[in-house]
Amino acid sequence: MTRGPHLRLSGVRKPKSIDMTDTNRRYELAYHLDGTKTPEEVPALHASVEQIVTSHGGIIVESKAPEATRLSYPIQHQRSSFFGWCHFTLEDTDQLALIDEALRLTKEVLRHIVLTLDERVAEAHSRARSRTPRAAQPDMDAQLDSAMNDVA
Numbered sequence: 286m287t288r289g290p291h292l293r294l295s296g297v298r299k300p301k302s303i304d305m306t307d308t309n310r311r312y313e314l315a316y317h318l319d320g321t322k323t324p325e326e327v328p329a330l331h332a333s334v335e336q337i338v339t340s341h342g343g344i345i346v347e348s349k350a351p352e353a354t355r356l357s358y359p360i361q362h363q364r365s366s367f368f369g370w371c372h373f374t375l376e377d378t379d380q381l382a383l384i385d386e387a388l389r390l391t392k393e394v395l396r397h398i399v400l401t402l403d404e405r406v407a408e409a410h411s412r413a414r415s416r417t418p419r420a421a422q423p424d425m426d427a428q429l430d431s432a433m434n435d436v437a
Contacts, residue, residue: 309374311346311404312381314338316388316397318351320365327351327367330393335371337387341380343373360395372402 351369388397
């Protein structure tokens with residue numbers, strides 16, 4: 286069997302091309318903040334991360350305040366951090382490089398990543414966040430008893 290450019294691997298799909306004419310693409314920024322900071326300092330750091338995004342034209346759609354977490358491996362010699370994320374839209378994709386650089390230069394940000402959100406994922410995430418929490422749903426035992434009585 287010869288191997289070469291004509292060999293097709295099953296199950297491997299070509300990545301979708303990105304439509305750069307699409308305005309207001311949605312992104313997710315996930316980040317770890319310095320774990321040596323006190324919980325009182327974290328909201329100000331969270332606000333400064335969001336300010337970096339908004340100062341470069343981003344519009345924050347949704348965010349989660351950083352929470353203390355234990356790291357699986359050390360990042361910059363730290364075993365714990367505060368992990369947070371935000372979803373934002375951005376019209377000018379050239380600003381992503383500037384946001385990335387500003388976050389890299391912020392010493393309180395241990396590590397970060399910016400991902401392009403697929404529209405279907407963003408919609409599913411929004412729907413999941415808007416669902417009624419399990420505790421607020423009707424008692425499942427009562428529904429099960431009612432269904433069993435109807436069958437019997």
